[in-house]
Amino acid sequence: MVWSFLAFLAIFVAIGISSVLHSRGTKQDYYLASNDVPASLVGLSAVATNNSGYMFIGVIGYTYVTGLAAVWLMVAWLLGDYLASTFIHARLRQATVQNDESSYAGVLGNWYGQKDLALQRLVALLSLVFLMAYAGAQLVAGSKALQVLLDWPQYAGAIIGAVMVTLYCFAGGIRASIWTDAAQSVVMMIAMGTILAVATLSVGGISGAVSQMQEVPGFLALFPDDLILPGLAGGMMFVLGWMFAGFSVIGQPHIMVRFMALNKQGRMRQARLWYYVWFTTFYCMATAVGMLSRIYLGDPSVFDAELALPTMAMELLPPVFVGMVLAGIFAATMSTADSLVLNCSAAVTHDLIPQNIENTRILKFTTVVMVLIALVWALSSSESVFSLVIFAWSGLGSAFAPLLILLALGFRPSQRACIVAMLTGLGVALAWRFLGWHAAVYEGLPGIISGLLVLTVSLRMQGQIALSRR
Numbered sequence: 001m002v003w004s005f006l007a008f009l010a011i012f013v014a015i016g017i018s019s020v021l022h023s024r025g026t027k028q029d030y031y032l033a034s035n036d037v038p039a040s041l042v043g044l045s046a047v048a049t050n051n052s053g054y055m056f057i058g059v060i061g062y063t064y065v066t067g068l069a070a071v072w073l074m075v076a077w078l079l080g081d082y083l084a085s086t087f088i089h090a091r092l093r094q095a096t097v098q099n100d101e102s103s104y105a106g107v108l109g110n111w112y113g114q115k116d117l118a119l120q121r122l123v124a125l126l127s128l129v130f131l132m133a134y135a136g137a138q139l140v141a142g143s144k145a146l147q148v149l150l151d152w153p154q155y156a157g158a159i160i161g162a163v164m165v166t167l168y169c170f171a172g173g174i175r176a177s178i179w180t181d182a183a184q185s186v187v188m189m190i191a192m193g194t195i196l197a198v199a200t201l202s203v204g205g206i207s208g209a210v211s212q213m214q215e216v217p218g219f220l221a222l223f224p225d226d227l228i229l230p231g232l233a234g235g236m237m238f239v240l241g242w243m244f245a246g247f248s249v250i251g252q253p254h255i256m257v258r259f260m261a262l263n264k265q266g267r268m269r270q271a272r273l274w275y276y277v278w279f280t281t282f283y284c285m286a287t288a289v290g291m292l293s294r295i296y297l298g299d300p301s302v303f304d305a306e307l308a309l310p311t312m313a314m315e316l317l318p319p320v321f322v323g324m325v326l327a328g329i330f331a332a333t334m335s336t337a338d339s340l341v342l343n344c345s346a347a348v349t350h351d352l353i354p355q356n357i358e359n360t361r362i363l364k365f366t367t368v369v370m371v372l373i374a375l376v377w378a379l380s381s382s383e384s385v386f387s388l389v390i391f392a393w394s395g396l397g398s399a400f401a402p403l404l405i406l407l408a409l410g411f412r413p414s415q416r417a418c419i420v421a422m423l424t425g426l427g428v429a430l431a432w433r434f435l436g437w438h439a440a441v442y443e444g445l446p447g448i449i450s451g452l453l454v455l456t457v458s459l460r461m462q463g464q465i466a467l468s469r470r
Contacts, residue, residue, distance in 0.1 A: 001150070001319035001320065001322045001323040001326070002150060002323065003323065004319070004320045004321075004322075004323025004324060004327070005150075005323035005324075005326045005327050005330075006323075007323075008187060008323070008324065008327030008331070009160075009164065009327060009330065011183065012164070012180050012183060012184060012331060012334070013164060013167055013168075013180075015176075015179050015180050015183050016167060016168040016171055016172065016176040016177070016179060016180040017167060017168075017171045017172075017176070018171075018179075019171055019172030019175045019176040019179050020171045020172050020176070022172070022175060023171075023172050023173070023175065025360055026358070026360070027102050027349075027350070027356075027357070027358050027360065027363060028100075028102050029173065029175070030172075030173035030174065030360055030363050030364075031102045031103060031173060031174055031257070031342065031345075031346045031350070031363075032096070032102055032174060032257065032260060032261045033173070033174050033175040033178065033261045035096070035097055035260070035261055035262070035263065036261075036263045037175075037178055037258075037261040037262055037263055038263060038267075039262060039263075039264075039267040039268075039270035039271040039274060040182075040270070040271075040274050041178050041179070041181075041182050042178075042258050042259060042261065042262050042271040042274070042275075043270075043271045043272065043273065043274025043275040043278065044181060044182040044185045044186075044274060044275075044278060045177070045178040045181035045182055045185070045258050045335075046255055046258040046259065046271075046275050047185050047274075047275055047278045047279045047282065048181040048182070048184050048185040048188065048331070048332065048335035048336075049181060049254055049255050049258065049335055049336050049339045050249065050252075050255050050279065050336075051185075051188065051279070051282060051283075051286075051332055051335075051336075055282070055283070055286050055332060056141065056188075056192075056286070056309055056328070056329045056332050056333075057141040057144060057306045057307075057309065057329070058141070058306065058389055059073065059283075059286050059287070059290065060286055060289055060290040060293060060306075060308050060309045061290070061304075061305035061306035061307075061308055062290070062305070063286075063287055063289075063290025063291055063293075063294075064290050064291075064293045064294050064297070064300060064305045064308040065294075065300045065305045066224050067213070067216070067218065067219035067220060067221065067291065067294065068213075068219065068220045068221065068222070068291065069221055069222060069223050069224045069238075070287060070290060070291075071287055072223070072235075072238060072239045072242060073242050073245075073287075074283045074284065074287050075239070076239045076240070076241075076242035076243040076245070076246060077242055077243070077245055077246035077283075078246060078276070078279065078280060078283065079243050079246060080242070080243035080244055080245060080246025080247035080248070080249075081246035081247065081249045081279075082246075082276060083243075083246075083247060084246070084247045084249055084250045084401075085249075085250075085272055085275075087408055087409075088250045088404060088405070088408050089250075089256075089259045089268055089271075089272065090265065090268040091407075091408040092107065092250075092256060092259065092260060092404070092408065093259055093260050093262055093265060093268065094265060095107050095111050095407075096260040097265070098113070099111070099113055102346060102350050103124070103253075103257075103343070103346040103347065103350045103351055104123070104127065104253035104256055104257055104260070104343065104346075105120050105121075105123035105124040105127060105253070105346075105347060105350075105351040106120055106350055106351060107260070108120065108123050108400065108403060108404065108407070109121075109123060109351075111407045112412060116415055116418075118415060118419070119415055119418050119419060120351050121351055121352055122419060122422065123351070123399075123400065123422070124347035124348075124350075124351030124352050125347070125352065126395075126396070126399050126400075126422070126426065127253050127343060127344070127347050127396065128344050128347045128348065128352070130391075130392040130395045130396050131253065131254065131340045131341075131343055131344050131347075131392065131396075132340075132344060132370075132373055132374055132377055133377065133388055133391065133392045134254075134336075134340050134388070134389060134392035134393075135336075135337050135340035135341055135344070135370075135374035135377070135378075136374050136375075136377030136378040136388065137378075137388035137389050137392070138161070138333040138334070138336045138337040138340065138378075139157070139158040139161045139162065139333065139337060139374060139375060139377075139378035140154075140158065140378050140388070141306075141329070141332075141333045142157045142158065142160070142161045142329065142330045142333035142334065142337075143155065143156070143157030143158045143161075143378065144157070144304075144306060144307060144310070146160070146326070146330070150326070155379055157330070158375055158378045158379055159375065161330070161333060161334055161337060162371050162372070162374070162375040164334050164338075165334060165337050165338045165341055165371050165374075166367075166368055166371050168180055168334075168338045169338055169341060169342055169345070169364065169367040169368075169371070170364050170367065170368065173342060173363075173364075173367075174257065174261060174339075174342055176338075177335070177338045177339055177342060178258065178261070180331075180334075180335065180338070181335045181339075183331075184328075184331035184332065184334070184335045185278065185335070187324065187327055187328045187331050188282065188328045188331055188332050189278070189281070189282055189285075190324065190328070191324050191325040191327070191328025191329070192282060192285045192286060192289065192328065193285060194317070194321055194324065194325065195289055195309065195312060195313055195316070195317070195325055196285050196288055196289050196292070198316045198317060199289060199292040199293070199296060199312060199316060200288075200292065202296065202316055203292065203295055203296060209291075209292060209295060212295040213291065213294070213295055216294060216295065219291075219294060222235065223235035223238060224238065234440065237440060237441045238440075238441070238442075240441070240445060241441040241442030241444070241445045242442055244397075244442060244444045244445040244448055245390075245393065245394070245397070245442050245444050247397070247401065247444075247448070248393055248394065248396070248397025248398070248401055248444045248448070249397075250397070250400070250401050250404050250405070251396045251397035251398070251399065251400035251401040251404065252393065252396055252397070253343045253396070253400075254336065254339035254340050254342075254343045255339070257339070257342075257343060258339075259271060289309060289312075290308065292312075293308040293309065293311075293312050294308075296312060296315075296316075297311060297312065309325070309329065310325070310326065310329065313325040313326070337374065340374070341367055341370040341371050341374060342367060344367075344370040344373075344374075345363060345366045345367040345370050348366050348370075349362065349363055349366050390442075391433065393444070394429050394433070394442065394443045394444040394447060395426055395429060395430065395447075397429075397444045397447070397448060398425035398426050398428065398429035398443070398444055398447025398448055398450075398451060399422045399423075399425050399426040399447075399451070400422065401425075401448050401451070402421050402422075402425055402448055402451030402452045402454075402455055403418050403421060403422060403451070403455065405452065406452075406455050406459070411455075411459055411464055412464065413455050413458055413459055413462075413464075414458060414462065416458075417454065417455055417458030417459070418455070420454055420458075421451040421452075421454040421455045421458075422451065424450050424451055424454050425447045425448060425450050425451030425454075426447065428443075428446050428447045428450040428451075429443040429444060429446065429447030430443075432446050432447065
């Protein structure tokens, strides 16, 4: 088991390091691969980065506890993600090339070719804070898997992950990340498919699984039983909230930078096709594995739900396949972690420091510092992977999605309106979670809507909505 796991990791590291042979030694190449990534690699890389340890550890753990109602997370998330991509992704990539920018914050602050440093730095600062929390969650997810399957101390996985991320980023920047993401996405799919097939057979096939699930009280209920709003109304708000969670993908710099790096504008549809076919297949398998884990592992009150998948793998599979599943889990966490620290590095070197840095050695050193900060965060965090990821995801989506929507539609809100909208959206989302209302409605919904309202009112006052939409 250990040797198969280490063999897969060695392959990933070799793929990442080999990208240095294609490096052009520029900042644009380090952070955006010179906008020269094929559609297939864009799609597979975005899937691997989006799924991450959240899918292997968080979603399966949530499904293990919640049951059939967790399906709505998948349906709503994919729908929201798809709706956002229909008009955002291509326009974001176009603005990236037109303005010769190297970062997500740079594009938002320079959408119309008139650089707004205050806006760019605020986007970068918020990105830095939330992406660090996100990166820490990925290292925690990898650590949990190693702890269960190899009985290693939890810090071991975080340190190994940090070393791998450093090697990827030091070698070829975003290109190394994208190349390894593509390889990792294949291993992730095989690993999830293997555990799904074996787990289904172990409980007597599909009919046997359904029969046993029916014996678990409330497990096949249509909606979760802990919703604050009763009945259908609560269920609809639950679904709508998670649709906004999927829509929030446009506020995630580490995912959107993949589409910004696409080699040709006309191939965005191909990239999206790769992304959604792979994403939908993987999400369906993850949800099914989460449901099977409940009848296989039993009562969640005496078990850490986020350890469901690695525990099942250890009990059901021979050692060589356990190593593959573990590599899939670890690959998922690393594919996201390396993207996160690269975006943090870009936020510092391209957006926050007054003098933009072009020296790639300094860029790489900054990336290493970001990895160390994420490692410290992971080692000191006591939050669950699911909570950390949702916290970061909703914060970024609430802050950036409203502005990106208006920019992509051709509006030009003032600097003040943009800043107020970002802070309002973020503030509402954080307050919503702090008050515990996220149990009824995902906090990204009120966060994004409040930001859009601020921008809409501002544009109406400027006369843009009715008179001068571009």
